[in-house]
Each structure stands twice: as structure tokens, then as C-alpha cells.
Amino acid sequence: MSSQYDAEKQVAICAVRRACGLTSTVFKNLERIKGETLTKDDKSPVTVGDFAAQALVNTILKNAFPDDVIVGEEDSADLRPENASQMRARVAQLANDAITAPLVEGEDAAWGLGPGKEQTETQLLDTVDRGNHQGGVSGRMWTLDPIDGTKGFILGEQYAVCLALIVNGQVKLGVIGCPNLPNSPHPVSLTAQGLAALPDDAKGGIFVGIEGGGAWEHDLQGLNPKPIKVSDSPQNPRVLESREVKHSDKAFNVAVYQRITGTTDGTIPAIPMDSQAKYCALARGDGDLYLRMPVDPKYKEKIWDHAAGNVLVTEAGGKVTDSRGQLLNFGLGRTLGENYGIVGAVKSQHADVVKAVQGALEAKKATAKA
Ligand SMILES: Nc1ncnc2c1ncn2[C@@H]1O[C@H](COP(=O)(O)O)[C@@H](OP(=O)(O)O)[C@H]1O
Ligand SMILES: [Mg+2]
Ligand SMILES: [Mg+2]
Numbered sequence: 002m003s004s005q006y007d008a009e010k011q012v013a014i015c016a017v018r019r020a021c022g023l024t025s026t027v028f029k030n031l032e033r034i035k036g037e038t039l040t041k042d043d044k045s046p047v048t049v050g051d052f053a054a055q056a057l058v059n060t061i062l063k064n065a066f067p068d069d070v071i072v073g074e075e076d077s078a079d080l081r082p083e084n085a086s087q088m089r090a091r092v093a094q095l096a097n098d099a100i101t102a103p104l105v106e107g108e109d110a111a112w113g114l115g116p117g118k119e120q121t122e123t124q125l126l127d128t129v130d131r132g133n134h135q136g137g138v139s140g141r142m143w144t145l146d147p148i149d150g151t152k153g154f155i156l157g158e159q160y161a162v163c164l165a166l167i168v169n170g171q172v173k174l175g176v177i178g179c180p181n182l183p184n185s186p187h188p189v190s191l192t193a194q195g196l197a198a199l200p201d202d203a204k205g206g207i208f209v210g211i212e213g214g215g216a217w218e219h220d221l222q223g224l225n226p227k228p229i230k231v232s233d234s235p236q237n238p239r240v241l242e243s244r245e246v247k248h249s250d251k252a253f254n255v256a257v258y259q260r261i262t263g264t265t266d267g268t269i270p271a272i273p274m275d276s277q278a279k280y281c282a283l284a285r286g287d288g289d290l291y292l293r294m295p296v297d298p299k300y301k302e303k304i305w306d307h308a309a310g311n312v313l314v315t316e317a318g319g320k321v322t323d324s325r326g327q328l329l330n331f332g333l334g335r336t337l338g339e340n341y342g343i344v345g346a347v348k349s350q351h352a353d354v355v356k357a358v359q360g361a362l363e364a365k366k367a368t369a370k371a
């Protein structure tokens with residue numbers, strides 16, 4: 002289906018495809034990555050793969066759409082000091098290898114790609130910092146998470162390259178590359194060992210949601226798009242949730258599930274996984290609910306962690322809101338503002354899920370008071 006944003010879609014798929022190639026190169030040598038990981042001020046990890054993928058994607062965006070601003074997760078501050086020279090050189094090598102790879106069909110040398118297009122270290126760091134925009138409600142902007150689920154990436158599990166176009170606060174296009182997401186019939190819940198045993202051609206996809214243009218799964222080459230849709234809202238929904246316990250309240254998810262199903266034995270069909278691969282699994286019907294209630298209510302969710310998944314799930318027949326049933330607001334800046342949690346579900350089931358979430362919240366408050 003053609004859309005107003007076809008040109009952006011083509012560029013974004015190309016950028017995510019190349020970034021998946023780059024991150025897969027790093028992923029294939031996870032022993033080495035331990036020495037190539039920094040801890041950021043907020044105690045979260047960042048790897049050479051995150052920086053290099055942001056340099057690559059920003060290179061493509063700045064050449065293809067020079068007037069567009071970018072809200073990217075990473076910045077180059079940790080790579081600039083004298084004593085970061087080894088890491089800086091590795092980031093530059095990874096980024097330049099990906100930038101200079103020969104063009105494939107659909108790509109354009111004018112996007113800053115292909116043989117001879119390498120950049121200096123300084124140019125690459127400046128390109129990373131094109132992601133420093135503060136966001137906001139007006140105009141066109143891209144939001145980029147070069148590796149979402151960095152913790153999963155380091156563990157050998159799920160991660161995603163996530164890119165979205167936001168226009169006047171509305172997400173128009175989302176592209177998510179999931180190099181490790183198992184293809185049917187393999188379960189998306191496979192952990193590192195199971196994933197490592199899967200052949201390359203049994204995993205990986207690039208997911209595309211385009212406002213008014215549907216939700217699609219392409220192969221990792223960005224080819225062979227197939228339409229995807231959410232599940233048929235079963236009675237006992239499979240609950241997609243973060244693997245990392247600090248990112249969402251798992252006990253709360255049990256309480257919500259019990260309210261939806263009437264069960265009381267404390268077990269739920271949870272699918273813990275890192276990254277926006279959860280939104281892809283929901284959009285493809287490999288899970289039925291995505292619940293993310295804050296463990297730390299002061300933490301503000303970042304727009305790059307949700308924008309692409311939001312449009313993908315919506316276009317696949319789902320709905321994503323906060324716990325009050327309000328649509329997420331991508332026009333507030335780099336974050337989604339106050340943290341009321343995130344509820345993704347099949348559209349026809351969404352109102353009931355929000356009711357269950359509200360009931361569980363009331364019960365939690367009552368228990369806290371008692
Ligand atoms: N205390 C917290 N609560 C919720 N999300 C958090 C968090 N600390 C970090 N995150 C975000 O959670 C994202 C991963 O989400 P998930 O748990 O679904 O895999 C991280 O993205 P990165 O891995 O890109 O840094 C990070 O932005
Ligand atoms: Mg991070
Ligand atoms: Mg992220």
C-alpha cells in the first residue's frame with residue numbers, strides 16, 4: 002500500500018537493516034563485548050554496538066533528510082576523553098565498515114553510504130550527537146534507539162534496533178529490526194542457549210508499522226513483506242513483559258492476569274524478553290498483552306523505547322496506552338512524561354485490560370495503606 006511516507010519508509014528500512022548487520026557482527030563475539038561495554042551515569046550499560054549503530058543510522062538520516070532532527074538515545078561524551086581511544090577506534094571501525102559496505106538495491110549513495118564514504122572519528126562522534134535533539138510537539142523528528150534491550154544484547158538474548166518518524170507529536174512510521182527474534186514455529190521465549198542453537202535463517206525480522214498503511218514483517222534483508230496482525234484475544238492471555246525485574250513490576254502483572262482470567266494459583270503464561278521485540282511479538286500474535294508498570298515511579302519512559310512499537314501494534318490491530326487508558330504522548334520531549342505505565346493489548350480486549358489494571362492498582366494502594 003503506498004503512503005505519504007514511502008520515501009521515509011525505504012530509508013528507515015535500509016538504515017535498520019544495515020544497523021542489524023552491524024550489531025549482529027558485535028553480537029557474534031559476545032566474549033569480546035564484555036571489554037567493549039561502558040556503564041552510563043544511570044548505571045545502564047552501553048556497548049560499542051550502540052554507539053556505532055547510532056553513528057550509522059544518523060549518517061543515513063542526515064544525508065537523506067538533512068532538515069530532520071533526531072532524538073537518539075546515545076551521545077558521544079563517553080567516547081571523547083583521551084583514555085577512551087581504544088573504544089573510539091572500535092566504534093569508528095564498526096560504523097565505517099557498515100557505512101562503506103557496497104550498496105544494495107533500493108539504497109542510494111546520496112545517503113552517505115558505499116565504498117569511499119568513511120568518516121573520521123571526529124565526524125562520527127559529531128554524527129552520533131545529531132541525536133541530541135530535545136524533542137517536542139512541532140515538526141518532523143526521528144527517534145532512534147540504536148540497541149534497545151542492551152542488557153538482553155549482552156546476555157545473548159533479544160534486542161532491537163528501533164527507529165520512528167514523529168510528525169507534530171504523532172508517530173507516523175516505526176521500523177524495528179529484531180535480529181534474534183525466532184520465526185514460527187520456534188517460540189519467541191527462547192533464552193540465550195536456545196537462540197544460539199537456532200540456525201540464522203530461523204530468526205530475525207524487520208517490522209514496519211506505518212500510520213494508515215498497516216503492519217508488516219520483512220526478512221532481515223528488508224525484503225518479502227508480509228502483513229501481520231495481533232492474536233484473536235484468547236481467554237488466557239500470554240503476557241509479554243521485561244526480562245529485567247527493575248524495568249517493570251512482575252508481581253503486578255500476576256495480579257492483573259488473575260483479574261482478567263479469574264485464576265488464583267499465582268502462575269501466569271509470562272513471556273519475559275528484552276526490548277521492543279515485545280511489541281513485535283504482540284503485533285505478530287506471539288503474545289497477547291504487554292504490561293509495563295513502573296518499579297521506580299520516578300523513572301520517565303523514553304520516547305525511543307516506545308514510538309516504533311506503538312505504531313506497529315496499533316496498525317496490527319492492537320492498542321497501546323498508559324494504565325489510565327490514555328494514548329502515549331510523544332510530543333513532550335525526550336520522555337513520555339509522568340510514568341503511568343504501559344498497557345498494550347488486542348484492541349477489542351484493551352478496555353477490559355485497563356479495567357483490570359485499574360482494579361489491581363486500587364487493591365495495591367489499599368494493601369499499602371492497611
Ligand atoms: N527503571 C527503569 N524502568 C523502566 N525502564 C527502564 C528503566 N531503566 C532503563 N529502562 C529502559 O528499559 C529499556 C529496555 O526495556 P526492556 O526492559 O523492555 O528491555 C532500556 O532501553 P535500552 O536497553 O535501550 O537502554 C531503558 O531505556
Ligand atoms: Mg540504554
Ligand atoms: Mg531502549
Ligand SMILES: [Mg+2]
Pocket residue numbers: 051074146147148149150151
Ligand atoms: Mg538502547
